[in-house]
Amino acid sequence: MSGSNVPSRLWGRIRRRDEFEPDLGWVLDESRRKWMVEHTSGVTKPDPALVIKNLRRAFGGLTAVDVDHLEIQRGVITALIGPNGAGKTTLFNLLTGFDRPDSGSVLLDGKDIERMRPHVRARKGMVRTFQLTKALTKLSVLENMKLGARDQVGEGFARSLFPPLWRSQEKAIEERAMELLERFSLAHMASEYAGTLSGGQRKLLEMARALMSRPAVVMLDEPVAGVNPALTQSLLEHVRELPIEGMTVIFVEHDMDVVWDISDWVVVMAEGKVIAEGLAEDIGKNQAVIDAYLGSGDDNDGEAP
Amino acid sequence: MTLAAVDWGFILIQTVETSLGLEAAVYALAAVGLNVHFGYAGLLNFGQVGFVAMGAYGMGLSVTLWSLNPFLALLVGMGFATVFALILGVPTLRLRGDYLAIVTIAAAEIVRLLARSTTLGEITRGAEGLHAFIGPFRELNPFDPGSEYGIGPIQFAGNQFFAIVVGWALTAVALAVIWQLMRSPWGRVVKAIREDEDAARALGKNAYWYKLQALILGGVIGGLAGMVQALGKATIQPDSFVPAYTFFFWTVLILGGVGRIWSPVVGAMIFWAMLTFFQGTLTAMVNEGLIPTALMDTSQVSQIRFMLVGVGLALLMVFRPQGIFGSREEMILDVR
Ligand SMILES: Nc1ncnc2c1ncn2[C@@H]1O[C@H](COP(=O)(O)OP(=O)(O)OP(=O)(O)O)[C@@H](O)[C@H]1O
């Protein structure tokens, strides 16, 4: 973890390579200072990867998601937190196209992706994991990984019949897969069926598989739920490095230690709405957040515990 | 009145003959197609016989109606199966798997009923079916129709032998193509979709398109089965495409083991070996008085042998649920 003084916590986590100056440390600019300290919901960001506008989704009478405006800054780690049933997973589903909103729109790099089907969004660089893991049980761990790679020549029907066309690409993919498996402590399981993995290992596999595609935006739904503490640490190390490779990370997490540990920015949802956003250290002091977690639905500000 | 009086040699020869014969080849091909659908892509197709019929009629009509040469007729047969796959797949493959299952079972019956209807009578010749298509194919036959071919006591007439050779050759080609597909990235995507469609979509794979491709591939192979049958029987009759056949193909596939390359072939051989063996044995036993005619007579044997195959399948499911070739490791993954 970086140092504990506030400036470095504030700025030291912006790890996009182009902003890194070895001699000066992390460079900050004024526009970023502004959004970093404001913590009302719906603040604009200097360079948003995702913009969510008036996104609404109701299941019967229950409004699961109702987000007026939310921007996700590019190249940083954004945590999405909120009580059970707050609508986090539903929001993920809406962003990735697995569910359709009743109204509203999602912009990726400024372009409306509302009409794109899930696999098209994935190809545009938005890759997600699922809260309930989807290990492809009857494929080997390595095959699971290879599946994640994008633009595979051998995935075309006719081309697949001519191995010379895709063999070298396949080899490169396999190397990258093994590298990632190594990092995720799964290399020894590479040739086993994914179905033989434990629950925690499946979480790891799913995250590693998502990274195979070198996504622009990676969305992790409770990536470390059920993963043991030691492995969680190494996983978090890895997540922390993703922005260096230029990735935007959004993750859902209930463990506040984890959120505190790796997030640059925290978005809090409750009952479908974004009720606050800000830095991890500030968000805990936010009255609306405290109320949401304590379950007091009324408007009068209760005493902080 | 002893078992020794039964002509076991004859029964054995018959058994081996049918397990290599036309029916076995036809069933193997149809089940190879089904294996692509269910074994690899996870598609529930309960109307494989519809594809078989489409292939047969496509080939037959090419000759009787359009006077095409045999090779074009083969392509048209494959085209018919492809169109059938599109009709079934385009509207249903976006939906949950059950929808395809329902649609296929109905569509296969519609094909048969249309073929035997008076509306299409001019074209398909109703229940009587097509016969006149066989001429051009017979001309291609390199074997002498008057002689017999085979090894030792196992002999097939020339025309029959031609169809059998074509049948097993097509099976070999189909298996080679599938084998290559399934060890390629294409096969990986298809298997992934079988396991969890949403996971594949989240990784940028167009699940719908792959499922459609798999449906077409397996359907075209089913169509080939129909063409081989037409070639061997020299006739295409609508009532040889009743729904029961689909379930025989399923039996073949499950016997062999779902999702394994050789299983449809071995399944088909065992299926036909069992049927012939039971037929021969039961008939002999009734004739020898070993089975009282009060219990069954020779005319009932051909039904009862299917029951015995059913019993055999049930026993297999108890003692080897993964089928002959299936993998037990894969099977137990389902219960984790
Ligand atoms: N398909 C659905 N049909 C009906 N209601 C749904 C559906 N999906 C989600 N909901 C409801 O929407 C609300 C938000 O659910 P969601 O799964 O998004 O919560 P979450 O924030 O991810 O919660 P958790 O932290 O427990 O995972 C819940 O009240 C849930 O019951």
Ligand SMILES: [Mg+2]
């Ligand atoms: Mg959730």
